[in-house]
Amino acid sequence: MQSFAITMTSLSIGFSGRTIIDGISMGVPKNSITMIIGPSGSGKTTLLRAVNRLNEEFAGCSTSGTMQISCSGTTLDVYNDLTFNELRRRVGMVFQSPNVFPFSIQKNLLAPLRVIHSMGRKERYQRMEQVLREVELWDEVYDRLNDNALTLSGGQQQRLCLARALALSPEILLLDEPTASLDVRSARKIEELLIKLKERYTILAVSHSIRQVKLIADRVVILSGGKVVRNLEHRDFQNPGLLEELVDEVF
Amino acid sequence: MTFRPERILGIFSWLAVSLVVVPVCVLVVYLFVRGWPAMSYALFFGDTPWRAAIIGAQPVFDGIYPAIVGTSILIICSSIIAIPLGVFCGIYLAEYAQGFLKSIFSFMVDLLSGMPSIVMGLFGFALILFMRRTLFSHANTSLMLSAACIALLILPYLIRMTQVALESIPENVRLLGPSLGYTRWQNIVHVLLPSSSTAIFSGIVLSIGRAAEDTAVIMLTGVVANAGIPRALSDKFEALPFTIFYLTAEHRNDLELQKAFGSALVLLVLTGTLFFISYCIQKNLKRYWRLGE
Ligand SMILES: Nc1ncnc2c1ncn2[C@@H]1O[C@H](COP(=O)(O)OP(=O)(O)OP(=O)(O)O)[C@@H](O)[C@H]1O
Ligand SMILES: [Mg+2]
Secondary structure, three states: OOOEEEEEEEEEEEEOOEEEEEEEEEEEEOOOEEEEEOOOOOOHHHHHHHHOOHHHHOOOEEEEEEEEEEEOOEEEEOOOOOOHHHHHHHEEEEOOOOOOOOOEHHHHHHHHHHHHHOOOHHHHHHHHHHHHHHOOOHHHHOOOOOOEHHHOOHHHHHHHHHHHHHHOOOOEEEEEOOOOOOOHHHHHHHHHHHHHHOOOOEEEEEOOOHHHHHHHOOEEEEEEOOEEEEEEEHHHHOOOOHHHHHHHHHO | OOOOHHHHHHHHHHHHHHHHHHHHHHHHHHHHHHHHHHOOHHHHHOOOOHHHHHHOOOOOOOOOHHHHHHHHHHHHHHHHHHHHHHHHHHHHHHHHOOHHHHHHHHHHHHHHHOOOHHHHHHHHHHHHHHHHHOOOOOOOOOHHHHHHHHHHHHHHHHHHHHHHHHHOOOHHHHHHHHHHOOOHHHHHHHHHHHHOHHHHHHHHHHHHHHHHHOOHHHHHHOEOOOOOOOOOOOOOEOOHHHHHHHHHHOOOOHHHHHHHHHHHHHHHHHHHHHHHHHHHHHHHHHHHHHHOO
């Protein structure tokens, strides 16, 4: 039996009475890449944000159902056993559009390390360099670490966000279209990185690209109208044409 | 020539700007022209030696030095009271208050900002009367009372500016801290306040200006014409706007009126200096916040 890092049972989420996620039950296996695809507005972002309870930052959000995460050997009920901050320290997130602090590049990485992990100065700088190298951003920014992060290109910002999430050493990574604003080559690099990262993290990602899904996903969830319409294992969607067919059906 | 709406809009905004800029320039130039000749040692210290005046060994009878000291202390004291209070109220309104409570508090802030300053002065005056009749028979109008009433006067600016600044932070930046595991307070301190510092500081500058110029409040709460340099917060005091007021109201010759203009120029320079100082603080804080570490 597979062990799941995230288990949702009849999870529903609504905003001001409108149901967005409609009774989803699914599991996200450990140390693998699970990708969500579906039409725009189908609730992909909302589903990701359910895992770190970010939806609840909005007034008018209502949640029902249960969700469990299992981290370092223990299984925890997200809604009862953990505070928001404990949960979010275990679950890192990269937003759909590049989302950096309007501060310097290095502060984007160093400040969370200080605030969340109270890490010492030297350690923080080491960690910063390590994660920037990991997302292959170091060579592009090492001589301009004090520049405002907003001066980076969209793709660079997105990699900075990924680096920031990694720096905090979470156990689960939520990636909302991590390669949306990247060119083909940088996207490739991120894809290779994600394959490496799944050895250490459980990854739940949203994607728009069938090519990408086929290349790196271990499992695909097709979402439509707030419901899971298909849940495919790796061997299923490797059949040539099957995924395309399903997607044509749903979109 | 065709008049498209765009063109008319452009002309109007141009006109509006000149309607504002021209009077400001005229005012400043006029103040300089009239005030500059009054600039002399005597304007500040009368015939008291300045060393003796500054250490308070000899009283200054005929100069505005005590008024400069009085106004400076007044601004500093009221800022010390009002700035933290105002910023925290703004944080509360923007980040914590919800629903009914929020609309009640907002309404009260609006009410406070609509309060004429003479009413604020009257309130301070009535407070002293009340205290005298009850527990504190020695209570009297003083620098402390004026500072408290001025603080009340400038609070609504600070609250509103902070609140609006925080509320206008875009959603995605607002969500970023929580997504990393910041607590609400960590998010406010490390993300929201730094990214709205410019607006909050303009609120502070605005309120410092207001504290410097207000005359109605202090007239009822402790300012007098010849108090000398205040030695304690419970003393009566002199203040520049009040000095300008009585010099102008009671002038018998042009020389005395000139003195009023001189004092006005000094007040302008004083508030200008304070603006500059808060600008420098903001610049440095911003640098620190942006770069970090
Ligand atoms: N904070 C919110 N308040 C109200 N409604 C929301 C909120 N967030 C999302 N929604 C609604 O939920 C629905 C799904 O949004 P969501 O962002 O999850 O879509 P998505 O699948 O990520 O789409 P896309 O591919 O375009 O990013 C939308 O109709 C949206 O209007
Ligand atoms: Mg989305």
